[in-house]
Amino acid sequence: MNNFYTYVLIKPDGTPFYVGKGKGKRYLLCGCNLRAQRTFQQIQAAGEKVQVTIIPAETEGAAFTEEIRLIALYGRLDLGTGTLCNLTDGGEGPSGLRYSPENRLSVSQRMKGNKFALEYHHTEETLRIMSESAKGNKHASNPAPEGVERRRQKLMGNTFGKKNKGRKIWQGRRHTKEARMKMSQAKKGLRLSPATEFKHTPDTFDLTSLPKPRKKKDDLS
Secondary structure, eight states, X not given: OOOEEEEEEEOTTSOEEEEEEEETTGGGGOOSSHHHHHHHHHHHHTTOOEEEXXXXXXXXXXXXXXXXXXXXXXXXXXXXXXXBOOSSOSSSSOTTOOOOHHHHHHHHHHHTTOOTTTTOOOOHHHHHHHXXXXXXXXXXXXXXXXXXXXXXXXXXXXXXXXXXXXOOTTTTXXXXXXXXXXXXXXXXXXXXXXXXXXXXXXXXXXXXXXXXXXXXXXXXX
16 A cells, blocks of 8 residues: 655744655654754744645655655745755755855865875785784684684683573663663753654644645746
8 A cells, every 4th residue: 555645844834844755654754954853943942833734645756746846836945946945856866956155165175185095005014913903803804713712712601691591681670769860860951853752742743734835026026
């Protein structure tokens, strides 16, 4: 049974801010980029709900097609054409992804003159040191025989696994009050992901019908 769909995340004022293709509970992730995530968190911090529109599709390809259509309809923030946080034009793959001039300049400056490992070879001395350090290493692909023997002798007579086979070691055990307090303090202030937050506050989302797209300035003239 097919359950692909296209979804639209909408701000409380009715402005769409993300369009995606999903399956199952994919829409709970609230987009797949930081801008969409931050928008969701700002709405949540204000005590308001994110509206979600689900548009069922007969096939995955149909869901991709609808995603492309809606992104083109509502426009992207990064291109200055609309309100969406999407960084691509939709569909399968990074179609339409554009890096800002600042990002391109940063990558260019970082890569100029970078010839790391180009025709690089270890010296004979380095190879010898690496070889010596790997001897007896149980994690090496070809450990030395003496290392294997040491490991075998160490494991002989070890019956820990046999003694505890089938035992529920933690059954009935409880953390001490001090341990529980430490775990509580360690978790305070941690921000939950939108999907996890939804499990605890399911009314964060409001499933609605698809809002009508706002008319562009050219259409009003």
